[in-house]
Amino acid sequence: MSPKLTWKVLRKDLALGPRSPIFLWAIVLPFALTLILQFTFGSLFNPEPRLGIVDGGDSEITAQVEDMKGISLTLLDDAEELKSNVEANDLDAGLILPAGFDQAVKDGERPELQFYISGESYASNRIILSVTAIDLVRGLEGSKAPVTVDVVSYGTAGLPISVRLTPVIVFYALVMAGIFVTGSNLVEEKEQGTFMAMLVTPARIGDILAAKWMLGTLLASVLAAATLVLNQALGSNWLQVFVVVAVAAGLSSMIGLLMGTFAKDSTIMFGLVKGLGIFLFAPTLFYIFPQWPQWIAKLFPLYWILEPIWRVSILGGSISEVWVELVVAVGITVALVPVIGLVARRVQAQMASAG
Amino acid sequence: MSRPTSRPALVGALLKKELKAYSRDKIYLFLTLLVLIAIPVAYTFLPTTVSETITLAVSPPVTSMIDDAKDSLRAMGATDEQLAELDNADLSQQQEGLQLIEFDNEADMQRVIEGTLEAWRTDDGELTLRDKEAGEDEPEGAEKLGLDIGIAFPKDFITDVAAGKSGVTVTVYSDANVPEEIQGAMTSFVREAAYQLAGRQLPVNMADEQSIILGTDRVGDQVTLKDKLRPMLLFMVLLMETFSMASLVSTEVLQRTVTAVLVTPVKIGDFLLAKTIFGTFMSLGQGLLVLFLVGGLTVQNWSLVLTVLFMGSVMFTGLALYVGASGKDFMGQLFYTMLFTIPLLIPAFSVMFPGSAAVWVRAIPTYPIIDTLVGAFNYGATWSSSAGSLAYAAAWLVLLFGAGLFALKRKVETL
Numbered sequence: 001m002s003p004k005l006t007w008k009v010l011r012k013d014l015a016l017g018p019r020s021p022i023f024l025w026a027i028v029l030p031f032a033l034t035l036i037l038q039f040t041f042g043s044l045f046n047p048e049p050r051l052g053i054v055d056g057g058d059s060e061i062t063a064q065v066e067d068m069k070g071i072s073l074t075l076l077d078d079a080e081e082l083k084s085n086v087e088a089n090d091l092d093a094g095l096i097l098p099a100g101f102d103q104a105v106k107d108g109e110r111p112e113l114q115f116y117i118s119g120e121s122y123a124s125n126r127i128i129l130s131v132t133a134i135d136l137v138r139g140l141e142g143s144k145a146p147v148t149v150d151v152v153s154y155g156t157a158g159l160p161i162s163v164r165l166t167p168v169i170v171f172y173a174l175v176m177a178g179i180f181v182t183g184s185n186l187v188e189e190k191e192q193g194t195f196m197a198m199l200v201t202p203a204r205i206g207d208i209l210a211a212k213w214m215l216g217t218l219l220a221s222v223l224a225a226a227t228l229v230l231n232q233a234l235g236s237n238w239l240q241v242f243v244v245v246a247v248a249a250g251l252s253s254m255i256g257l258l259m260g261t262f263a264k265d266s267t268i269m270f271g272l273v274k275g276l277g278i279f280l281f282a283p284t285l286f287y288i289f290p291q292w293p294q295w296i297a298k299l300f301p302l303y304w305i306l307e308p309i310w311r312v313s314i315l316g317g318s319i320s321e322v323w324v325e326l327v328v329a330v331g332i333t334v335a336l337v338p339v340i341g342l343v344a345r346r347v348q349a350q351m352a353s354a355g
Numbered sequence: 356m357s358r359p360t361s362r363p364a365l366v367g368a369l370l371k372k373e374l375k376a377y378s379r380d381k382i383y384l385f386l387t388l389l390v391l392i393a394i395p396v397a398y399t400f401l402p403t404t405v406s407e408t409i410t411l412a413v414s415p416p417v418t419s420m421i422d423d424a425k426d427s428l429r430a431m432g433a434t435d436e437q438l439a440e441l442d443n444a445d446l447s448q449q450q451e452g453l454q455l456i457e458f459d460n461e462a463d464m465q466r467v468i469e470g471t472l473e474a475w476r477t478d479d480g481e482l483t484l485r486d487k488e489a490g491e492d493e494p495e496g497a498e499k500l501g502l503d504i505g506i507a508f509p510k511d512f513i514t515d516v517a518a519g520k521s522g523v524t525v526t527v528y529s530d531a532n533v534p535e536e537i538q539g540a541m542t543s544f545v546r547e548a549a550y551q552l553a554g555r556q557l558p559v560n561m562a563d564e565q566s567i568i569l570g571t572d573r574v575g576d577q578v579t580l581k582d583k584l585r586p587m588l589l590f591m592v593l594l595m596e597t598f599s600m601a602s603l604v605s606t607e608v609l610q611r612t613v614t615a616v617l618v619t620p621v622k623i624g625d626f627l628l629a630k631t632i633f634g635t636f637m638s639l640g641q642g643l644l645v646l647f648l649v650g651g652l653t654v655q656n657w658s659l660v661l662t663v664l665f666m667g668s669v670m671f672t673g674l675a676l677y678v679g680a681s682g683k684d685f686m687g688q689l690f691y692t693m694l695f696t697i698p699l700l701i702p703a704f705s706v707m708f709p710g711s712a713a714v715w716v717r718a719i720p721t722y723p724i725i726d727t728l729v730g731a732f733n734y735g736a737t738w739s740s741s742a743g744s745l746a747y748a749a750a751w752l753v754l755l756f757g758a759g760l761f762a763l764k765r766k767v768e769t770l
Binding site: 119 | 382408522546552553557689710
């Protein structure tokens with residue numbers, strides 16, 4: 001193997017790679033998934049009761065709801081718009097606070113509370129919003145409540161869904177850039193005959209495969225790190241994060257290289273990624289559902305790269321906590337080298353006899 | 356020597372050729388079968404109920420609190436009418452959105468919330484406690500309760516609050532994972548109960564419940580996830596066929612087999628008609644198969660559902676013709692198709708969210724298709740109530756299908 005020739009092949013791939021639609025998809029996907037999963041679908045997994053308020057006179061109630069956690073507040077200007085939003089279930093409930101409402105309550109005038117509930121809102125959300133609204137109105141009176149309520153909390157709160165979804169997005173960054181780009185790049189070279197053309201130059205098959213692996217590792221590292229930054233999951237220990245991300249990118253790129261070496265054409269490459277998709281994806285589910293028995297995740301190869309990213313980057317831990325996982329990941333990566341070599345020699349022989 | 360051939364016979368021959376090419380495309384054949392098996396299987400596991408209730412533990416039982424309080428309140432001069440009010444305020448009776456589990460002992464309730472004791476309920480409603488750590492067996496014929504928040508009232512809560520005694524304290528035990536809005540609501544709930552018991556009326560007038568509920572009241576009759584996903588899955592089956600159809604067209608353009616076909620008596624119109632029939636048939640056929648497996652057709656909605664599925668099939672066939680006309684290789688074609696189909700999928704996902712879709716989602720061509728399907732399956736939509744959506748869908752259909760035909764025709768003519 002010649003580092004100089006490897007570098008030449010890598011430089012060619014870096015120059016020509018961005019012309020491929022797969023390359024572009026690999027770059028776009030982490031951004032698109034972050035947008036879709038975190039900003040759009042995040043609320044699907046963790047829905048908050050939605051309250052709309054039309055405030056005609058700077059009510060204290062509005063200010064207090066704004067400060068509350070767990071209630072999604074929408075401020076509207078028009079009472080009819082609020083009612084139509086409530087009716088369409090765009091809001092679970094709506095509250096109309098006319099000018100002078102607070103003062104009228106304080107003066108004991110018993111004004112009408114214009115509170116509306118959507119017919120499609122869940123009963124639990126109705127209770128939460130109704131009881132909260134009444135409590136806030138009571139608060140306007142200024143008198144002391146006849147009871148003191150102490151809250152005793154047990155355990156520690158689980159991580160929010162937005163954090164638990166981050167491994168899913170990192171996974172896609174690694175799979176697209178590490179596995180798909182690496183494998184497809186190699187397969188395209190085989191399909192277009194440029195792979196054979198390179199082999200008649202001084203470059204040996206090892207140089208070409210090493211360049212492809214480096215391309216995937218580089219791209220997967222950059223995109224996985226970018227994904228972590230986008231999801232605000234890149235801790236201050238960035239040097240340690242870089243190590244775990246590089247190990248992850250290295251293994252995923254090695255898997256891509258194996259698939260690319262094995263696959264005769266793009267169809268088989270696509271079929272391999274699709275067919276093995278659930279096997280590769282499975283460990284990410286255990287981060288979304290932490291109550292599942294976690295040992296099962298260890299049966300899947302990508303667990304050994306996702307767990308270090310999870311613990312070091314997302315949870316801000318130290319690399320020393322995940323040395324076992326890193327050793328296993330590097331071990332799998334190294335173990336795949338002779339397997340790829342074997343497959344590559346067979347493919348080379350087949351191509352030579354076909355040519 | 357030539358034999359006169361009718362146009363239908365030519366189209367029929369082309370359809371046979373399409374079917375053969377389709378069956379040879381192993382990867383898409385595999386993916387089609389996978390989708391046709393996976394979707395109905397996954398559908399059977401979707402939840403058929405909607406959880407819209409907060410389960411709340413209470414100690415001591417509300418009825419015993421009321422019974423204990425009655426004697427004291429009577430001694431304090433409360434009338435029978437006032438005491439009867441207490442019975443009306445019994446929280447243990449069925450309340451929408453709130454399920455009470457009553458504990459005799461505060462310590463037991465505390466341990467259940469803490470997670471060191473399990474609460475089970477038998478078929479006859481009896482509460483049974485199980486100490487798993489102590490090796491106790493699971494009670495037979497009982498269901499485990501998921502309790503993570505509970506209220507511990509002091510024994511003389513009602514009497515003390517009614518008498519205006521100061522320093523009355525109620526403890527809310529909560530697991531740290533309970534959402535803050537529920538913790539807050541339970542705290543508010545206790546305070547309001549105390550206000551009522553202390554005889555302090557609400558500082559506002561409230562309209563009756565029926566007049567504040569806007570729209571059809573669906574409490575206890577919410578659309579389940581299973582019902583919500585039915586139209587989405589059917590829509591996805593239709594859309595998935597775009598990939599295989601686009602691949603078939605693309606291969607034909609790339610390998611220029613279409614030019615060979617056109618030196619026979621086949622005209623370009625026959626070629627386009629065969630592609631349209633084949634694409635629509637494959638897409639609609641798979642949609643109908645999945646519809647048969649997941650169910651949902653009723654006497655009221657069948658004609659509307661089938662019409663919309665047909666419109667969707669033609670729309671996606673048009674898209675496949677447009678995308679396939681580019682004549683790219685496998686990977687190029689795949690990602691080019693994704694470029695068009697991913698935005699078209701967005702309206703399908705919007706059905707999972709409550710409320711109406713955003714304006715930009717409604718502007719997507721597939722929105723009226725999924726909107727009509729959702730209406731027909733879940734909200735009793737009729738032909739007249741769906742007329743607007745159908746007209747909107749038809750306009751997009753004409754545009755997309757026309758674009759597909761035009762693009763492919765032009766491509767074939769330039770080959």
